[in-house]
Amino acid sequence: MLLMQSFIFVASLFVIVKSADYFTQSAERIGLYIGLSPFIIGTVILSIGTSLPELATSIAAVLQHQSNIVVADVVGSNTTNILLVVGISIVFSKKTTLDHNASLVDLPILVASAFFVYLSFIRKSLNLTQGIFFLLALVVYISYATSTKKISLEENGNKLRLKDILMLILSIVLLNFGSKYTIKSVVQITTILNISPGVIAATAIALGTSLPELLVSITAARKGKLDIAIGNVIGSNIFNAFGVIGISSIFGEIHIGQSTAKIGIPYMLVSTLLLVFVVQNKKLSKWVGLIFLILYFYYIYQLFS
Numbered sequence: 001m002l003l004m005q006s007f008i009f010v011a012s013l014f015v016i017v018k019s020a021d022y023f024t025q026s027a028e029r030i031g032l033y034i035g036l037s038p039f040i041i042g043t044v045i046l047s048i049g050t051s052l053p054e055l056a057t058s059i060a061a062v063l064q065h066q067s068n069i070v071v072a073d074v075v076g077s078n079t080t081n082i083l084l085v086v087g088i089s090i091v092f093s094k095k096t097t098l099d100h101n102a103s104l105v106d107l108p109i110l111v112a113s114a115f116f117v118y119l120s121f122i123r124k125s126l127n128l129t130q131g132i133f134f135l136l137a138l139v140v141y142i143s144y145a146t147s148t149k150k151i152s153l154e155e156n157g158n159k160l161r162l163k164d165i166l167m168l169i170l171s172i173v174l175l176n177f178g179s180k181y182t183i184k185s186v187v188q189i190t191t192i193l194n195i196s197p198g199v200i201a202a203t204a205i206a207l208g209t210s211l212p213e214l215l216v217s218i219t220a221a222r223k224g225k226l227d228i229a230i231g232n233v234i235g236s237n238i239f240n241a242f243g244v245i246g247i248s249s250i251f252g253e254i255h256i257g258q259s260t261a262k263i264g265i266p267y268m269l270v271s272t273l274l275l276v277f278v279v280q281n282k283k284l285s286k287w288v289g290l291i292f293l294i295l296y297f298y299y300i301y302q303l304f305s
Helices: 002-033 037-064 066-094 106-120 126-146 161-194 197-211 211-222 226-251 258-281 284-303
Strands: none
Touching: 002 037, 002 161, 002 197, 002 211, 037 066, 037 161, 037 211, 037 226, 037 258, 066 106, 066 126, 066 197, 066 211, 066 226, 066 258, 066 284, 106 126, 106 226, 106 258, 161 197, 197 211, 197 258, 197 284, 211 226, 226 284, 258 284
16 A cells, blocks of 8 residues: 555655646747747746646645645755755855856845745744735736846747647646645655654655756756756745745635644754855855755654754
8 A cells, every 4th residue: 555655655745746847848839929029038927837746736735735835845845955955966066166146136035935934934824815915926026037037048939839728728737637746645645654744745745856956956966057956946936935925815715734843944044044144145055955965854853853
């Protein structure tokens, strides 16, 4: 039973990650065809695309009355993005300095998003009214991002292909299918092992849904573009906090589990402040990356201990 549920979990998580990738590719081409600015497509669609796995699993969790998984996934994913993704990016990067000027506004928003999550769940739950506030904060960030950041994309001749439309529809269907069975398998696994669903959400689901950020950041870091690698994490974490929690609240009240409240959120806050310090310091070394990785594995140990 455990082996079967584990297989379903891994398979459905794989479907989510691949579907998010296909969704992003087809959405980019369709957006260019209908005349959307490449700046908006690059900032909004790409950031949403890398966070679609978190969003899909979170909505499925609320609909299946497992809303504590939402915060655990967001907090776990944001912590994983910083400690694991940034840590590995620094270790693999050919560059040891950062041009942090582009992040002078992003970093305060990142810190604010982390503290908003903390403050919103002091009472152990978040309702639609608070969720709307999160969504308004996301709109403000996207408005800022689209007005200041320029991300170039290939326009592919601006031709709309039937394949792109079919791929967009299919990816949405597969996202729904994969997220549904991911949450179902998590509930079964945690029941068998007698552990909190939040622990699995903060570790296995968070790691799986952070794969897009991990792949993008490592590729950028190996090409010496460490700023892009870290920028990708900053944007993704902001969307996770404001977008995933805000959108999920539309489908029902969100509750927080004990392990997330006592371990997850404090680690997310600390790792966020560490990232700010690292970016502001500008000069990086492999040791910084290794320290981040050590903290990540200690975080995993704390969740299971």
